[in-house]
Amino acid sequence: MDGFVLALWVLRLGFLALLYAFLAVVARVLVRDLRAAARGPAELGRLVVIESPQGEPAVGATIPLSAVTTLGRGLANSVVVDDPFASAEHAVLTYRGRSWYVEDRGSTNGTLVNGATVGAPAPMGFGDELQVGGVRFRLDRGRP
Amino acid sequence: MTPLARPRAALPALPRLHPRPRNVELALLLLTAAALTVGGASLGATERWLAAQSAGETPASFGFAPPDPRGLAVYLAALLAVHVAFVLAGRRTDQILLPTVGMLGGIGLLLMQRLPQDLVTQSLGAMVLGLGQLQLLWLAISLGVIAILALAVRSDRWLRAYKYTWAAAGITLLAMTFLLGSDVNGARLTLSIGPLSGQPSELLKVILVVFLAAYLSENRALLAVETTRLGPLRLPPVPYLAPMVAMWAIALGVVVVQRDLGAALLFFAVFLSLLFVATGRVSYVAGGLALFLAGSFVLYHLFPYVQGRVDNWLDPFRDPLGQGFQTVQALYAFARGGLVGVGLGAGLPTISGNLPVPAVHTDYPLAALGEELGLMGLLAILGLYLVVVERGLRIAAAARDDFRALLAAGLSLVIGVQALIIAAGNLKLIPLTGITLPLISYGGSSLLANAIAVGLLLALSDEGESPASPGATGGRTRTPRRGRRGLPPRETT
Numbered sequence: 001m002d003g004f005v006l007a008l009w010v011l012r013l014g015f016l017a018l019l020y021a022f023l024a025v026v027a028r029v030l031v032r033d034l035r036a037a038a039r040g041p042a043e044l045g046r047l048v049v050i051e052s053p054q055g056e057p058a059v060g061a062t063i064p065l066s067a068v069t070t071l072g073r074g075l076a077n078s079v080v081v082d083d084p085f086a087s088a089e090h091a092v093l094t095y096r097g098r099s100w101y102v103e104d105r106g107s108t109n110g111t112l113v114n115g116a117t118v119g120a121p122a123p124m125g126f127g128d129e130l131q132v133g134g135v136r137f138r139l140d141r142g143r144p
Numbered sequence: 145m146t147p148l149a150r151p152r153a154a155l156p157a158l159p160r161l162h163p164r165p166r167n168v169e170l171a172l173l174l175l176t177a178a179a180l181t182v183g184g185a186s187l188g189a190t191e192r193w194l195a196a197q198s199a200g201e202t203p204a205s206f207g208f209a210p211p212d213p214r215g216l217a218v219y220l221a222a223l224l225a226v227h228v229a230f231v232l233a234g235r236r237t238d239q240i241l242l243p244t245v246g247m248l249g250g251i252g253l254l255l256m257q258r259l260p261q262d263l264v265t266q267s268l269g270a271m272v273l274g275l276g277q278l279q280l281l282w283l284a285i286s287l288g289v290i291a292i293l294a295l296a297v298r299s300d301r302w303l304r305a306y307k308y309t310w311a312a313a314g315i316t317l318l319a320m321t322f323l324l325g326s327d328v329n330g331a332r333l334t335l336s337i338g339p340l341s342g343q344p345s346e347l348l349k350v351i352l353v354v355f356l357a358a359y360l361s362e363n364r365a366l367l368a369v370e371t372t373r374l375g376p377l378r379l380p381p382v383p384y385l386a387p388m389v390a391m392w393a394i395a396l397g398v399v400v401v402q403r404d405l406g407a408a409l410l411f412f413a414v415f416l417s418l419l420f421v422a423t424g425r426v427s428y429v430a431g432g433l434a435l436f437l438a439g440s441f442v443l444y445h446l447f448p449y450v451q452g453r454v455d456n457w458l459d460p461f462r463d464p465l466g467q468g469f470q471t472v473q474a475l476y477a478f479a480r481g482g483l484v485g486v487g488l489g490a491g492l493p494t495i496s497g498n499l500p501v502p503a504v505h506t507d508y509p510l511a512a513l514g515e516e517l518g519l520m521g522l523l524a525i526l527g528l529y530l531v532v533v534e535r536g537l538r539i540a541a542a543a544r545d546d547f548r549a550l551l552a553a554g555l556s557l558v559i560g561v562q563a564l565i566i567a568a569g570n571l572k573l574i575p576l577t578g579i580t581l582p583l584i585s586y587g588g589s590s591l592l593a594n595a596i597a598v599g600l601l602l603a604l605s606d607e608g609e610s611p612a613s614p615g616a617t618g619g620r621t622r623t624p625r626r627g628r629r630g631l632p633p634r635e636t637t
Contacts, residue, residue, distance in 0.1 A: 008193070011186035011208070012487045016517065018179035019524040022247060025175060026240055026531050029168055033538065 043142025044095045045126065047079065051136040056082035064142060069093040071132050072105070085109050086133030093124070100124040100139060109133060162234035166227065172243035173227055177220045180250040183488055184210030187258055190489035212257050215280045219253055222284050226291045233295045238539060238605035244531045245290070245583060245598050249283050251525065252584035255509055258489050263505055264586065275505060275586060282588045286595035293599025300604070304547050307358035311391055314351035317344035322402055345407040346593035352411055353418070353554035355391060360422035361546035368423045403449055406565060406579030412436060413561045414554060421553050457575035470502065474511035474570055485518030505586040507578050510570045526567065533560035539605045552604045555597040
């Protein structure tokens with residue numbers, strides 16, 4: 001008899017405990033969901049500066065990329081490359097579908113991907129090296 | 145034609161399935177099933193124990209089977225079936241709403257199985273269904289409605305484009321109730337057409353949200369400017385305010401004439417919250433509340449019915465065996481519940497064969513739950529409603545346009561506000577207005593209307609695939625599924 005009463009107590013409190021367990025799991029999922037939403041949309045990619053003779057942009061700087069990113073010496077570019085060998089409007093990086101493309105905008109000294117000059121819009125993978133004037137970048141995955 | 149090709153051609157074209165696992169939903173549903181099974185076991189054991197005690201027996205063991213194991217199993221199986229349908233359809237709908245709604249419905253089912261079964265009976269052919277079985281039937285139908293809406297609704301045009309048609313249909317329903325309906329407890333709420341009967345005001349709340357969302361999303365820019373000056377008040381242009389206020393006034397007027405104060409309060413609260421969500425102006429809410437207070441004052445002096453409710457709220461102990469009977473008994477029930485409750489099945493002893501709270505299955509389920517599950521249980525139940533509202537607002541925040549945002553916010557707020565009004569009424573925080581506790585109370589109209597709201601919320605939560613991000617494509621890739629039917633899949637490169 002006492003065993004039965006004890007089991008009944010366990011069941012009663014167990015029901016309440018399971019209700020709160022449900023709420024706790026839901027709360028965890030909700031907090032994670034809200035955190036993800038607060039971080040904003042995932043970055044499409046980022047450029048990491050690996051060599052910069054003039055120091056602008058600085059070596060080691062990471063630059064988050066938007067879907068269309070222009071590079072050059074001109075101040076209107078998304079990424080201003082302050083280098084004597086860079087043209088005012090040098091190159092443009094675009095994210096189309098699921099990968100990055102780089103296009104030269106008629107620069108004097110050309111745009112290089114992994115050491116090779118780019119003519120028509122060329123696909124770029126993560127880890128590839130991009131050279132604009134004397135400045136070298138590496139294209140990295142963005143923060144998810 | 146070769147003979148081999150013929151059987152293939154005879155088959156109907158099956159839609160291509162893209163199953164998508166929904167692990168969060170599955171985990172939460174398993175927790176729901178575990179909780180409801182434990183609750184059912186506690187309920188069954190308590191009931192048998194009390195029955196044996198009142199009969200003077202002391203058997204050694206009572207067993208822990210739920211009072212209606214088959215009913216509970218059918219309900220859990222229905223929940224699982226909806227989950228499997230969602231997985232197979234592969235839409236990216238919200239994963240939290242279904243388990244939360246399932247938990248609320250399951251608590252309601254346990255409560256209905258626990259109350260005297262002859263409270264409501266309906267004969268279906270040769271079968272006579274009791275309260276618990278009827279609730280199970282309606283819950284199953286509601287889950288079906290949720291699944292169909294969540295899977296089939298891909299476009300919102302049919303809601304958006306015909307807003308005045310919806311409004312007219314709603315008003316017609318109400319007018320028909322007024323002219324042809326039957327009186328229950330002095331309020332004319334029930335409409336019977338042939339074998340079907342229901343409470344149109346439940347459905348009207350969904351229609352009102354659809355209309356307001358469509359109208360406000362179209363005119364919100366115009367409503368946010370204040371060009372009309374009325375003394376110290378600055379109001380939006382009258383032509384754009386008029387249809388909305390008219391819709392609200394008609395709904396409210398007919399409802400007041402029908403003496404359905406709960407629905408009137410709910411409509412007004414939803415109207416104000418949607419106006420605030422659309423325009424972001426506190427002054428409109430303040431003005432609306434002032435209007436509400438003035439209206440309440442007038443109603444109080446015009447209708448003895450309203451007066452009775454308010455007096456009853458201020459001092460139910462003045463007439464504890466007449467007017468204040470339900471309120472007083474509900475307060476006693478909450479008090480008996482204490483922190484963890486007396487246990488499912490142990491509360492509400494019948495007084496000489498009668499229930500102490502007559503409307504316990506429709507208006508006062510919270511009193512019964514408060515007694516049997518205590519403060520902890522009540523807070524958990526209110527927390528479940530909070531989760532529904534949070535999901536609705538989250539879906540609204542992620543929506544791709546104003547109409548979808550307002551609709552999602554409105555549909556979740558209508559559930560949340562209704563729960564708030566009836567909970568506050570049960571707890572004597574505000575005068576009691578007879579509406580149902582959404583998703584828990586007994587009643588087909590209420591369950592169906594809330595199921596429609598939840599189903600639409602789920603459909604709205606699928607915004608199609610967001611643009612692929614490089615981080616997310618690391619694993620598997622898939623051609624994007626567009627939210628709207630008819631659009632071809634977008635080229636990916």
